[in-house]
Amino acid sequence: MSSQFKLMGERRFLPFFLTQFLGAFNDNLYKNALVVLITFQAARYTTLAPGVLVNLAAGLFILPFFLFSATSGQLADKFEKTRLIRFVKLFEIGVMALATVAFALDSLALLFSALFLMGLHSTIFGPVKYAVLPVYLREEELVGGNALVEAGTFIAILLGTIAGGVTIALPGGAAWLSAAVLAVAVAGYLTSRAIPAAPAADPTLRINWNPLTETWRNIGFTRGNRTVFLSILGISWFWFYGALFLSQFPGYAKDVLGGDEHAVTLLLALFSVGIGVGSLLCEKLSGKHVEIGLVPFGSIGLSVFAFDLWWVSPAASHAGEALPLAAVLADAVTWRALFDLVMIGVFGGFFIVPLYALVQSRSEPAHRSRIIAGNNILNAAFMVVAAGLGAGLLAAGFTIPQLILITAVLNAAVAVYIYTLVPEFLVRFIVWLLVHTVYRLRVKGVEHIPEEGPALLVANHVSFVDALVITAASRRPIRFVMDHHIFRWPILSFVFRSSRAIPIASAKEDAAMMERAFDEVARALAAGELVGIFPEGRITDDGELKPFRPGIRRIVERTPVPVVPLALRGLWGSSFSRKDGPAMSRPLRRGLFSRIELVGGTPFAPDAATPESLQAAIAGLRGEMR
Incomplete structure (x- = not known):
């Protein structure tokens, strides 16, 4: 279970x-x-x-x-x-x-x-x-x-x-x-x-x-953490979206489906069941940690299925005496509309559950309740605006299907706006998509990555997506140090920039860039962040570990922090590795859902974290699975 x-x-x-x-x-x-x-x-x-x-x-x-x-x-x-x-x-x-x-x-x-x-x-x-x-x-x-x-x-x-x-x-x-x-x-x-x-x-x-001054103060608490505040706006938007939909159920059942009050109950039941199913699926899809990558996934579904509901609704329009529920369900178009409604609920669950969990986990405990109170105030305000917008558009002559279309378009616009402001949502979505389509990731020992405080994560380098795989397994953001050529790789460069990766070059290529990279690593560790490095300095071209470079020693001597060894297993031979030629020369070489693993080991104290000892530890964690 x-x-x-x-x-x-x-x-x-x-x-x-x-x-x-x-x-x-x-x-x-x-x-x-x-x-x-x-x-x-x-x-x-x-x-x-x-x-x-x-x-x-x-x-x-x-x-x-x-x-x-x-x-x-x-x-x-x-x-x-x-x-x-x-x-x-x-x-x-x-x-x-x-x-x-x-x-x-x-x-x-x-x-x-x-x-x-x-x-x-x-x-x-x-x-x-x-x-x-x-x-x-x-x-x-x-x-x-x-x-x-x-x-x-x-x-x-x-x-x-x-x-x-x-x-x-x-x-x-x-x-x-x-x-x-x-x-x-x-x-x-x-x-x-x-x-x-x-x-x-x-x-x-x-x-x-004083409710007025305290309300403003609570809104101020919600704005203390930018990600939390935008998550609260996302939650409020969901209640706007939901309130707009729920208020249309009686009219949709009567004027579009041609049903009676039993049809209204059916719409409400299907929408509620959909949200329940989507909510319960969140834990399995998120790997039991707060996975905000599900939020963009949810927003996509909210717009796609609302758009399809608008598309099918005119074909299902009815007028005259209300039909019994059995007669409404005899129309095949009705089933498509009901399916859309269930899926809107399911994707609504994907959207709302991670946002609530994110607000709870990242809010300051001393005033977490007041942040949630601020959330409730904004939720109520958004629902009132939704009621006013719905009533105004219907009074202006818009039909219920047109109102559904407007909601779908607005949802897409709001999603783009939020993910532009906080790229972390979109980055996590890309990472989540990678490890749930191209790969099937299994993790062991990730509890060795500290829940708080600085640490240096050290891993073998097998493919172009190693950093994304490790990111998917970590509950905390990681700032990776990576070759500046990979940092600029098309498409993935957006992910690396948004996750504040640190580009580095060799001393021969660009000594100034190398020094800037080491300075930025020191600042990140001093600020209590996680930093990830691939000490081989390049992606393997034969599946075997290459000698670890001495940069590890330089980092921990300047900023003594725990060093966590991580071994990537199963990525050799995938599309993003260099087996049998350049990466991506044979897309989906191993098909979809190929099994990969990330194995974490016991952290090294700074004075024991030599390149040789870490290479031996990672080789042991990796075993024979390359």
């Missing part, structure tokens, strides 16, 4: 997972029941149109995210997180008790008040929900844990939405719903009692109760 499913059997994760699942379920159970009630029975309460009431309900639920996210982030950083979770769950019981009274009194004002308070409940829980995962999970479990949380959340949203609509429509539906929301709230509190303790990140923090 994958480790992400093993987490479901452990106390450090399961009670938390159940608590957040039940909270998301209850939010949507109550919210959708209220939406259905005011849609069909608005005249019982007010003269306002049902459409106005539905939009008012959506606004009331999301309003607390604007008003109280900043305060919630501070609370999550200041107090022990498990106590805060239990308080939130007790608060939920109180809110559901108020909803029960509201149903009994048939009071629309109290029903809306309870909805606002449930939004407040979710606002307070949000920063704790994501900030607590790095406390309970190891780094290699973070992607799997986030995948389970995201999959669980969307399934809870789906089940709660369906259950809310079904329950309120039953005879005596208000009474059944009151019992259900109270029972779920109590169950959520009981599961929260089993959540392990999670210490406060900053117990000395003084709470700023």
